[in-house]
Amino acid sequence: MEESNIDYKLNFTSRQKTIGELFYIFIVIACLITIIGGIWSIFDFVMPHGKLDAFILLNLGYQIAIIAGFLAGLFFLLIFFFGLFKKGRKRILMFTFSLKEIEEKYKNRLDVKIAAGGLLLSLMAIIIGIMIAIIQEILGFSSSTSPFSGWLASFSSGNWILFVGVSIFVVLAVTLFLIYFWKNGYYLILKIMGVLEK
Numbered sequence: 001m002e003e004s005n006i007d008y009k010l011n012f013t014s015r016q017k018t019i020g021e022l023f024y025i026f027i028v029i030a031c032l033i034t035i036i037g038g039i040w041s042i043f044d045f046v047m048p049h050g051k052l053d054a055f056i057l058l059n060l061g062y063q064i065a066i067i068a069g070f071l072a073g074l075f076f077l078l079i080f081f082f083g084l085f086k087k088g089r090k091r092i093l094m095f096t097f098s099l100k101e102i103e104e105k106y107k108n109r110l111d112v113k114i115a116a117g118g119l120l121l122s123l124m125a126i127i128i129g130i131m132i133a134i135i136q137e138i139l140g141f142s143s144s145t146s147p148f149s150g151w152l153a154s155f156s157s158g159n160w161i162l163f164v165g166v167s168i169f170v171v172l173a174v175t176l177f178l179i180y181f182w183k184n185g186y187y188l189i190l191k192i193m194g195v196l197e198k
Contacts, residue, residue: 012093020093023172027088028081030168035077037162044156096179120181127174 012020043051055063081088155163 012097016093016097017089020089020096023092023096023176024085024088026168026172030165030172031081032074032077032165033168034162034165037158037160037165040158041156041162042158044158048156092176096176097183120178123181124178127178 047054055066058066
């Protein structure tokens with residue numbers, strides 16, 4: 001256990017550890033938003049209208065119990081995420097910033113560098129294009145109607161919160177993948193080429 005902690009501290013810079021902490025914090029925020037959105041969506045499904053009025057009509061004891069129940073769940077989740085902070089940060093750092101060893105004969109191959117760079121730029125262009133299209137759909141800038149815009153139009157408040165949480169998850173996953181690919185894309189393409197060459 002001690003050796004792994006020593007290796008962990010030596011392998012990553014303070015800047016990388018800060019990035020790992022930020023990613024973990026954003027993952028926690030995305031989890032909380034997604035859970036709240038999921039619960040709210042269930043309430044929207046069960047009772048589409050009049051939830052606040054029904055809550056106000058309850059007596060004070062029930063109101064206190066409901067609010068306390070939500071707060072207890074929130075604090076339980078925060079304790080859970082705080083407990084996983086070190087492990088979560090370490091796993092993010094190990095995935096994102098650990099470099100793969102490359103055999104000497106494969107180092108500095110121009111064709112692989114060109115392929116890795118081209119693939120990364122293409123993936124970034126695809127992701128940016130999809131994100132722009134989704135933002136235009138959400139903001140209503142798109143001139144054409146699509147099934148996606150019709151689907152968004154049917155969202156309830158809970159669905160929107162859930163959608164925001166899932167969207168943050170997707171952005172974080174894509175960002176982590178791009179950082180990983182930027183660091184290890186050369187190795188991944190070499191691995192694919194090695195299989196094909198065999």
